[in-house]
Amino acid sequence: xxxxxxxxxxxxxxxxxxxxxQKAMQKTREAAAKGAQIVCLQELFTSLYFCDVEDYDNFLxxxxxxxxxxxxxxxxxxxxxxxxxxxxFEKRTEGxxxxxxxxxxxxxxxxxxxxxxxxxxxxxxxxKFYFTPGxxxxxxxxxxxxxxxxLICWDQWYPEAARxxxxxxxxxxxxxxxxxxxTTQDDxxxxxxxxxxQTMQRSHAVANGVHVVSxxxxxxxxxxxxxxxxxxFIANPFGTILFQAxxxxxxxxxxxxxxxxxxxxxxxxxxxxxxxxxxxxxxxKRYIDEE
Numbered sequence: 001x002x003x004x005x006x007x008x009x010x011x012x013x014x015x016x017x018x019x020x021x022q023k024a025m026q027k028t029r030e031a032a033a034k035g036a037q038i039v040c041l042q043e044l045f046t047s048l049y050f051c052d053v054e055d056y057d058n059f060l061x062x063x064x065x066x067x068x069x070x071x072x073x074x075x076x077x078x079x080x081x082x083x084x085x086x087x088x089f090e091k092r093t094e095g096x097x098x099x100x101x102x103x104x105x106x107x108x109x110x111x112x113x114x115x116x117x118x119x120x121x122x123x124x125x126x127x128k129f130y131f132t133p134g135x136x137x138x139x140x141x142x143x144x145x146x147x148x149x150x151l152i153c154w155d156q157w158y159p160e161a162a163r164x165x166x167x168x169x170x171x172x173x174x175x176x177x178x179x180x181x182x183t184t185q186d187d188x189x190x191x192x193x194x195x196x197x198q199t200m201q202r203s204h205a206v207a208n209g210v211h212v213v214s215x216x217x218x219x220x221x222x223x224x225x226x227x228x229x230x231x232x233f234i235a236n237p238f239g240t241i242l243f244q245a246x247x248x249x250x251x252x253x254x255x256x257x258x259x260x261x262x263x264x265x266x267x268x269x270x271x272x273x274x275x276x277x278x279x280x281x282x283x284x285k286r287y288i289d290e291e
Contacts, residue, residue: 002260004145006172006211007036007082008243010232011250012219013048017061020046021069025076027252032080034254037106037145040085042217042232043153043178044099047089052222054129062091066110070102078108083143085150087176089130090115099131101152101176106144114139116152117161124182124226127154138164146171146259153177156201156214160283166208171259173204177216180228194229194247202239209237209266211257218250237265 009027013020024045031039044050046069050058063069069088077084083106090100090113099116115134119127138161140149149170155161156175165173179197181190198214205212211234218230233244234255245251266272282288 001145003256003258004172005035005037005254005256006213006234007031007034007039007252007254008213008215008232008234008245009039009041009045009252010215010218010230010245011042011045013045013217013221015048017046021072025072027250028073028076028082028084029080030252031254032082034252035256036082036254038083038085038143038148038172040174040176040213040215041087042215043087043176044089045087045176045217048221049178049180049217049226049228051127051130052124052226054126058130059091059097062089062097064092065090065100065102065113070104070110073102074104074108074110077104077106081106083145083148085148085174085176087152092132096132097130098134099127099152100134101150103141103143103148103150105141111141111143112139114150114152116155118154118158120154124222138168140165140168140170149173151175153179156197156204159204159207162204162208166204166210170210171262172211172213172257173208175201175212175214177214177232178228179216180221180226183220183225183227190229194231198231198233198241201233202235202241205235205237206239206269207271209262209269209271211236211259211262218246218248237262238269 084104087101090098103111117134121128149165217228
């Protein structure tokens with residue numbers, strides 16, 4: 001299509017899963033009312049970010065995909081005529097769980113899911129306790145309005161994931177995200193961390209000549225110990241920030257982008273043309289020891 005209107009829902013979450021889903025659906029309605037055609041929700045939006053602790057009770061938050069949440073969102077997508085990108089905690093079977101994003105097309109059709117490939121394990125982000133790494137590979141989804149690639153949070157630090165998804169034909173890369181600052185940190189550290197996070201994703205836009213959309217949660221969680229930094233943004237195919245949300249507030253933003261600009265950027269900056277694919281075999285190694 002070329003021009004497509006992107007909706008981003010940056011919001012706070014609470015302990016009530018049903019209430020979070022209803023809130024996200026209402027904000028999706030708000031985005032659609034502003035003209036959005038594709039609406040991206042943040043990572044694990046139906047709950048608080050529960051990976052701050054290793055607690056077996058949190059597995060009760062998971063659900064099958066397709067399942068109850070995708071059924072509700074499919075109906076909403078069909079009603080509004082919008083694509084919805086929905087990050088959910090997937091229960092695949094007893095004892096097997098994934099961090100997964102489902103994509104619902106503008107007619108409500110379930111197009112499939114992407115399972116998060118890179119799983120972190122850091123203080124207050126104990127995701128390896130909960131999530132099995134994705135086994136579906138990298139994915140693109142051919143929606144009514146654009147061919148989109150979906151990656152999830154920690155995936156955003158890995159240029160390989162962005163490159164592969166772009167090479168598969170993604171016109172836009174979406175990153176549902178949940179990342180924040182420990183409230184004990186100083187402002188300089190916070191600024192450095194946010195800038196690194198955003199710069200890394202902007203580099204994916206530049207290297208691959210595609211728009212990047214990153215949607216993060218906001219608000220205080222973990223009894224006030226963690227402030228999710230918001231700052232959701234859209235970058236154009238040369239990394240220019242077209243929109244950036246605040247670090248403090250819930251926002252439902254809509255911005256029109258033009259995916260046809262990819263050709264111009266890739267033609268004038270022909271990174272894909274000049275790739276030396278014959279020399280990249282070492283990238284499949286964990287580390288290259290000197291001999």
